[in-house]
Amino acid sequence: MKTWLARHAQTLTGSLGRIVEHPLAAAMTMGVIAVALALPLFLDVLLQNTRAVTANWNQAFELSVYLDRKAGSERAEELAKQLRARTDVAAVRVVTKEQALAQFREASGFGRALDALDSNPLPNTLVVTPTLLASTPQGTAALRTSVAALPDVETVQLDTDWVQRLNAMLEVMRRVVWLTGALLGLSVVLVVGNTIRLDILNRRSEIEVMKLVGATDGFARRPFLYSGVWYGLGGGLTALGLVAIAVAALAGPLEHLASLYGSELHLRSLRFGSAARMLGLAISLGWMGSWIAATRHIRAIEP
Numbered sequence: 001m002k003t004w005l006a007r008h009a010q011t012l013t014g015s016l017g018r019i020v021e022h023p024l025a026a027a028m029t030m031g032v033i034a035v036a037l038a039l040p041l042f043l044d045v046l047l048q049n050t051r052a053v054t055a056n057w058n059q060a061f062e063l064s065v066y067l068d069r070k071a072g073s074e075r076a077e078e079l080a081k082q083l084r085a086r087t088d089v090a091a092v093r094v095v096t097k098e099q100a101l102a103q104f105r106e107a108s109g110f111g112r113a114l115d116a117l118d119s120n121p122l123p124n125t126l127v128v129t130p131t132l133l134a135s136t137p138q139g140t141a142a143l144r145t146s147v148a149a150l151p152d153v154e155t156v157q158l159d160t161d162w163v164q165r166l167n168a169m170l171e172v173m174r175r176v177v178w179l180t181g182a183l184l185g186l187s188v189v190l191v192v193g194n195t196i197r198l199d200i201l202n203r204r205s206e207i208e209v210m211k212l213v214g215a216t217d218g219f220a221r222r223p224f225l226y227s228g229v230w231y232g233l234g235g236g237l238t239a240l241g242l243v244a245i246a247v248a249a250l251a252g253p254l255e256h257l258a259s260l261y262g263s264e265l266h267l268r269s270l271r272f273g274s275a276a277r278m279l280g281l282a283i284s285l286g287w288m289g290s291w292i293a294a295t296r297h298i299r300a301i302e303p
Contacts, residue, residue: 008222015226018199026234029195033235036188037282038242040181041270045243047173049267063144064157065126071152076124079150083126088134088143093127100125123154137167185285192231192289196224200297207301217298224294225287232286236279244269 019026067076073096080092095103100122128147130140140158148156200207207220251267270278 011223012226012229015223016230018223019227019230025195026231029191029231030234030238032191033188033231033282033286034238034242036184036191037235037239037278038246040177040184041239041278042243042246043173043177043180045247045268045270047170047177050173051170062158063126063128063130063140063147065128065147065153066155066157067124067126068152068154069123071124073124075152076126079152080126082150083128083147088131088139089128090131091129093129095125095127097122097124185281188232188235188282188285189289189292192228192286193293195231196228196290196293197297199227200224200294200301204301207298211302217295220298221291221294224298225290228286228288228290228294229283230286231290232283233279235286236282239282240270240275240278 065079067079073094076094076096080094083089083092097120101120128143130143134140134143144156144158147153210220247267247269254267
């Protein structure tokens with residue numbers, strides 16, 4: 001086992017040494033890998049930040065509960081207290097018919113027309129805000145049905161179309177990121193495979209000599225596999241650096257844009273777990289590309 005580990009360590013170090021001997025070619029290969037990985041990675045960072053920002057928008061779900069006109073303010077307070085005791089309700093605000101008429105008078109500009117009315121036509125209203133867990137299309141629909149069944153409730157109005165559209169757009173974006181990542185991941189495999197193919201052709205004589213003295217295809221393939229690992233690791237680290245630079249460049253303008261709308265936005269970069277998974281994926285793609293190229297071309301070399 002010690003001998004086996006020592007040979008692998010020696011091959012790993014030797015493959016790195018061969019890459020360092022040609023820094024320009026290695027840098028170009030790693031740069032192509034980095035760009036291919038950085039694009040879907042940056043899109044994923046933007047998507048995750050968008051999800052984090054819009055997660056609180058679910059609390060903007062509000063049910064407007066219009067009571068029967070015969071239900072007075074005391075009955076509205078009783079229903080509000082009953083709804084506040086529910087586990088799926090975060091807050092309940094009572095809007096009396098007098099407050100509603102005053103708000104409508106101020107917003108509509110129909111003050112003189114409203115003065116001509118004999119009585120207030122508006123009912124007492126409850127504005128119900130669901131909890132974050134219940135702020136889903138399914139959760140709010142269930143809450144709406146439950147509230148509508150309460151006594152003295154005339155109508156429950158809920159508009160979730162904009163949230164459904166938002167969730168649909170985020171789902172489309174997520175799939176676009178995955179498809180883009182898959183296509184660019186395939187390009188990484190092809191780039192590494194072509195680089196390893198050229199390396200094998202340059203070392204054809206060396207491989208023929210190795211096979212003459214009894215080396216197996218697996219033994220001859222090993223250094224090229226480790227070269228693919230180094231290419232993947234270098235490209236992955238460079239991709240992380242590119243994404244960090246892009247996030248830092250956009251953080252300031254995005255925060256300023258959000259402040260103009262009276263909101264706060266702090267663009268977050270990749271977390272350690274996501275960065276580690278991305279590096280693992282980059283190494284796997286490099287190994288896969290080198291394995292495909294090395295297996296095919298070394299098998300065809302015969303002394």
